[in-house]
Amino acid sequence: MNRKIFYALLLSAVTTLSAFAQTDQQMLDRIKEEGLNKSEVMQTAFYLTDVSGPRLANSPGLKRAQDWAVNQLKTWGMVKATREPWGKFGKGWEVQKNYAAITAPYYHAIVAIPKAWTPGTNGPxxxxxxxxxxDSVSDLDKYKGTLKGKIVMLDVKGNVENTFRPDATRLTDSALTAMANATPAPARQQRRATTGGRGSLASMLALRSALSKFYVQEGVALVLSQARGTDGTVFTTNGASYADTAKTVAPELETSGEDYQRILRLVKAGIKVEMEADIKTQFLTNDLQGYDVVGEIPGTDSKLKDQLVIIGGHLDSWHAATGATDNAAGSAVMLETMRILKRVGFKPRRTIRIVLWSSEEQGLWGSRYYVLNHFGDPKTMVLKPEQAKVSAYYNLDNGTGKIRGVYLQGNQAAGPIFQQWLAPFKDMGAGTITINNTGGTDHLSFDAVGIPGFQFIQDNMDYSTRTHHSNQDTYDKLSEADLKQAATITAWFVYNTSQRDEMMPRKPLPEVAKN
Amino acid sequence: MNRKIFYALLLSAVTTLSAFAQTDQQMLDRIKEEGLNKSEVMQTAFYLTDVSGPRLANSPGLKRAQDWAVNQLKTWGMVKATREPWGKFGKGWEVQKNYAAITAPYYHAIVAIPKAWTPGTNGPxxxxxxxxxxDSVSDLDKYKGTLKGKIVMLDVKGNVENTFRPDATRLTDSALTAMANATPAPARQQRRATTGGRGSLASMLALRSALSKFYVQEGVALVLSQARGTDGTVFTTNGASYADTAKTVAPELETSGEDYQRILRLVKAGIKVEMEADIKTQFLTNDLQGYDVVGEIPGTDSKLKDQLVIIGGHLDSWHAATGATDNAAGSAVMLETMRILKRVGFKPRRTIRIVLWSSEEQGLWGSRYYVLNHFGDPKTMVLKPEQAKVSAYYNLDNGTGKIRGVYLQGNQAAGPIFQQWLAPFKDMGAGTITINNTGGTDHLSFDAVGIPGFQFIQDNMDYSTRTHHSNQDTYDKLSEADLKQAATITAWFVYNTSQRDEMMPRKPLPEVAKN
Structure with a gap:
């Protein structure tokens, strides 16, 4: 090659590159401006939390939030915005009255939350x-015929206080470095019972099941169980199945550690404790279907517009508060991501789809069934054609903390790509790529059928100590700056995933489970 | 002096000293054994908190705790144990029902506590x-005739979260060193209003007073005010005077920051919020007297037994919880101190008296009037004969944290004496003597009439962040190891104060206030 041709080619290459870089830089600037300075993420979070209320799977609160989100997606200009049914879930449920107090040896209203899907007291x-x-099922005999109208409790240890450590933390540099330097983990060992042998676990489960039945037979007025949490924080769970065929259980209140232990100490000291309660819960059985919220910004590249970039988070929550950090935060960030991309006038090559899941808290059902309906069955690994068209799925569901990087979920080839995309956000704390997996949320449903599915690394904040599934998961716990950062980064990831020539690299398909 | 005589004298001195030291050491060992290994302080705290309930001034809960304490002092062998009236306080008050919830736009029971001495809602x-x-009284005109049966609130900022700092702390070595190195503080400046000028404070107070009257005139159903505190922690106050002649106010609920701000955000966004509430409070007017609990271990030295060592703490609390750290902790430690000294068979030279105060929370009334009745009037500095006979008063009222030393309250001469007494407790973290004053509690009543009055330095724990006057001030927040340490040290101080030949050194008498 002579020198003239060489320079002409070089010039052409540099021009192309810088033209690309210029477009990208302009888009980055506009995304940052919209995401950081013109954010609507807190307004969105307000409607998902304060206005909608608790968003337990199939509850009226979730329906309100879904309807609002669909309408908002339309208002922002998304297409195909709708509540898409994914299959049968089960009963809805909500609390309509919640009052309990001790009335002897003195009056004190307690902090307690009905367990999800438990009945009320049918009046005061x-x-x-x-x-x-x-200790065993046979020990129940001595209570036979004595518990009608009583309030029952078990002798359990108090929760351990955490007061000398802060509730909230951010990932330290050394923790991030350790994540970045992690090597692929070996296949996970089969989980075993951690306390006692197989026998003791079995007998504990048998006792628990027998107790549940016994309480109903005896006609106890109310069951108190101790919630995890301190300082009046109550981490909630469900007390019965959501299945329409679920067995009847007794009314059950998950009680703050302070109140539970106070009552327990009194009773153990032989001091009579009298309580009054008035719990009303409602089961909703007119529609047992589960729904996901979907909406799209259509692709514009004739060759690529059938391909998809999907983003999501779960919109359902537990019932004791308004699920602000779990997971209005992630839902609001993903809705805001769509808003940003639309507002900056982005015409994507691939189609961008948001899906806000439901029934995540009961087993990722909304995303599992969505994947089953659209992409394939992880049990048989029989795939649908659309499976091949999803470039990547991005999920946000680890609370209100800002994005610190990405879990590669074992997808090593995605590492250098994400590294490049994160480069403009290093000064905002997001620069870590880890080969590690993370679990517990909806990207797993995509990963299970071979679609690249990613959850971002997020600062923990007070997620595990205070808000996750608790009565303290309220709008106040949201960090505005963190959510803005997250939406901006997510928008940039979606932009790049949509624009790059190739789809995101994939791992080999998972093996079909042997069993 | 010849050498023989010198040695004879020396031998005699050493023998006397070691005989004393041996007695002291034996007593120290017995006090430590009883206080650290055979402690009953948690049992005592249990009866003061869980069993007695909230102990607001003149409430039935305080009466229960006082009766229990008197009886317990007798059981342990103290003499003259009684409830001693100190003068007129005012009305008792207690909560008999406490329920409030928002019912639209969805149901949610709120965390809220009736303000002390406010009326109930007279049914649901x-x-x-x-x-x-x-912003001013005239702004109320526009609401005239519109508020009957409404629930009213003001637009106030939310509380600031503390989540990146631990709730609980202990005093650091450097903080203790700074206290030890402190120089006597200059006389305190007259306190001034800290926000705004005199005008703005006056108009704010006028507005507050007008609002209170307006709410009653209008017949509002309920006033919501925002409590200090986060994560459902509600720091309580009073909403009306305890005087038997107090003006009527509207029912008022101090509401958790999370719930208050949620309702406020909804209302400000134009979303209708409906609430239901059922608050019942009872005023007790059959006995307006205040009472302190007293009890004694009589002195046995014919020359000194008329002299007194007094210890105390306040037994009254706020009403939202059981006042565990404020101040069942101090009361239990002082009761335990008496128990320890009795149990180890100590026959004191001076008389040891415990007094557990009441109405401390409303202005140290129990101790002020006790001092006025027994020792003198700080306004005129006219003193009673008994004033001269009190060697020292020791107080404990800074929460559940262990003792780290003593505030000299400006009494420099007491420093070396306390230093010596603390020497055996350095390994338990108590070695700091500070010339500093500390305020806010009952030793001030003694100091005001020239009686050496001391409050111990204590670790803060989560007193200021979580428990002090809050609905989280429960038995669980007590630190058993800390209370044992405190009772052991207090017993040792009382032992020494009782046994030393001289009374404790005194500061010059305070000047009579000019006004």
């Missing part, structure tokens, strides 16, 4: 608290 | 929430 009840001492 | 009420916007 009043009764003495009885401590049930049972 | 239901109404819309109205935001009152008023």
């Amino acid at each position: 009840v009043k009764g003495n608290v009885v401590l049930i001492k049972a | 009420v239901k109404g819309n929430v109205v935001l009152i916007k008023a």
Whole structure:
């Protein structure tokens, strides 16, 4: 090659490159401006939390949030915005009255939350608290015929206080470095029971099941169980199945550690504790379907517009608060991502789709069934044609903390690509790529059928100590700056995933489970 | 002096000294054994908190705790144990029902506590929430005739989260060193209003007073005010005077920051919020006297037994919880101190008296009037004969944290004496003597009439962030190891104060206030 031709080619290459870089830089600037300075993420979070209320799977609160989100996506100019049914879930449920207090030896209203899918007390009840001492099913015999109208509890240890450590933390540099330097983990060992042998676990489960049945047979007025959490924070769970065929259980209140232990200490000291309660819960059975919220910004590249970039988070929450950090945060960030991309006038090559899941808290059902309906069955690894068209799925569901990087979920080839995309966000704390997997949320449903599915690394904040599934998961716990940062980065990831010539690299398809 | 005589004298001196030291050491060992290994302080705290309930001044809960303490002092063998009236306080008050919830746009039971000495709702009420916007009294005109049966609130900022700092701390070595190196502080400046000028404070107070009257005139159903505190922690106050002649106010709920701000955000966004509430409070007017609990271990030295060592703490609390750290902790430690000294068979030279104060939370009334009745009037500095007979008063009222030393309260001469007494407790973290004053509690009443009055330095723990006057001030927040340490050290101080030949050195008498 002579020198003239060489320079002409070089010039052409540099021009092309810088033209690209210029477009990208302009888009980055506009995304940053929209995401950081013109954000609507807190307004969106307000509607998902304060306005909609608790968003337990199939509850009226979730329906309100879904309807609002669909409408908002349309308002922002998205297409195909709708509630898409994914299959049968089960009963909806919500609390309509929640009052409980001790009335002897003195009056004190307690902090307690009905367990999800448990019935109410059918009007006000009043009764003495009885401590049930049972190590095995046969120990229940001695209570037969004595528990009608009583309030029952078990002898359990108090929760451990965390007061000398801060509730909230951010990932330290050394923690991030350790994540960045991680090597691919070996296949996970089969999980084993961690306490006692197989026998003791089995007998514990048998006792628990027998207790549940016994309480109903005896006609106890109310069951108190101790919630995880301190300082009146109550981490909630469900107390019965959401299946329409679920067995009847007794009304059950998950009680703050402070109140539970106070009552327990009194009863154990032989001091009579009397309680009154009035719990009303409603089961909703007129529609057992589960729904996901979807919406799109259509692709514009004739060759690529059938391909998809999907983003999501779960919109459902637990019932004790408004699920602000779990996961209105992630849902609001993903909605904001769509808003940003639309507002900056982005015409993507690939189609961008948002899906806000439901019934995540009961087993990722909304995303699992969505994947089953659209992309394939992880049990058989029989795939649908659309499976081949999803470039990547991005998920946000680890609370209100800002993005610190990405879990590659074992997809090593994605590493250098993400590294490049994160480069403009290093000064905002997001620069870590780890080969590590992370679990517990909806990207797993995509990963299970071979679609690159990613969850971002997020600062923990007070997620595990205070908000995750608790009565303290309220709008106040949202960090505005963190959510803005996250939406801006997510928008940039989506932009790049949509624009790059190739789809994101894939891992080999998972093996079909042997069993 | 010849050498023989010198040695004879020396031998005699050493023998005397070691005989004393041996007695002291034996007593120290017995006090430590009883206080650290055979402690009953948690049992005592249990009866003061869980069993007695909230102990607001003149409430039935305080009466229960006082009766229990008197009886317990007798059981342990103290003499003259009684409830001693100190003068007129005012009305007792207690909560008998506490329920409030928002019912639209969805159901959510809120965390809220009736303000002390406010009336109830006189049965269940239901109404819309109205935001009152008023910068001055005349702004209220526009609401005239519109508030009957409404639930009213003001637009106030949310509380600031503390999540990146631990709730609980202990004093650091450097903080203790700074206290030890402190120089006597200059006389305190007259306190001034800290926000705004005199005018703005006056108009704010005028507005507050007008609002209170206006709410009653209008017949509002309920006033919501925002409590200090986060994560459902509600720091309580009073909403009306305890005087038997107090003006009527509207029912008022101090509401958790999370719930207050949620309702406020909704109302400000134009979303209708409906609430229901059922608050019942009872005023007790059959006995307006205040009472302190007293009890003694009589002195046995014919020359010194008329002299007194007094220890105390306040037994009254706020009403939202059981006042565990404020101040069942101090009361239990002082009761335990008496128990330890009795149990080890100590026959003191001076008389040891415990006094557990009441109405401390409203202005140290129990101790002020006790001092006025027994020792003198700080306004005139006319003293009673007994004033001269009190060697020292020791107080404990800074929460559940262990003792780290003593505030000299400006009494420099006491420093070396305390230093010596603390020497055996350096390994337990108590070695700091500071010339500093500390305020806010009952030793001030003694100091005001020239009686050496001391409050111990204590670790802060989560007193200021979580428990002090809050609905989280429960038995669980007590640190058993800290209370044992404190009772052991207090017993040792009392032992020494009782046994030393001289009374404790005194500061010059305070000057009579000019006004």
